[in-house]
Amino acid sequence: MPHKFPFAGRYASYTVFGMCSVFFVLQSLLVLHAVWELGDGESAWSALLERFENPLYVMYHYAAFAALVYTGIRFFFKLFAKSQPPRIGPLRRPPLALFPPLLGAAWVAATVAFLVVLWGIVP
């Protein structure tokens, strides 16, 4: 094991990025749970929304939100461009500098669209 692993130098952000994967698993399972309750009817759905008011759930969601945003920032703005091959079939990769603003714009657009629908602004 390298002597700086896991929390010294550049390993710190690498390790934190890896740990955030726990929230990907947990949040997926929670979305599955929510969809299942939605299929069970109104009382199950209302009970789920009430459970989400529990302070432990709220604290979990704050942590999950932070982990997902951190992962998004690292993935979109630090890793994605570097991981693209120089060519995909006949197509050349666009200049690396294009990727962060394009991905950032996509992130903002997707977030706004999702918020607008879930918030009830669009009926």
Place this chain on the structure above:
Amino acid sequence: MKRLILKFEPVIWFSFGGGFMVGCLLLPAYVFVTGIAAPLGWLPADALAYERAHELGASLAGRVLLLVLIVLPLWNGANHLRHVLLDFGGQARDEAMATLLYGLAAACSVLALIAVVRL
């Protein structure tokens, strides 16, 4: 089991990348609305009412979106977690951990399909 996992590695890594895209693009907004704004009372009264939520979720686009929102980040998390455990624990337990994590992802993917169909 190790050979089976190796056979499916391309699909797993494809889901890993897709999971990052879907998870990072959509999950923060979902978590903010359902897990933070709703419990704190910031949403309009009927934003997450059952009738509205069911209508959104049970549409074709809603079902596909919910399925993708569950499955891709789940496989991403499972694969990423497997490699975190590899970093910390080495190769000795990799087969067992991979079986457990990918097995969980596979089982929950089937449950996700059932969940969206039964909406």
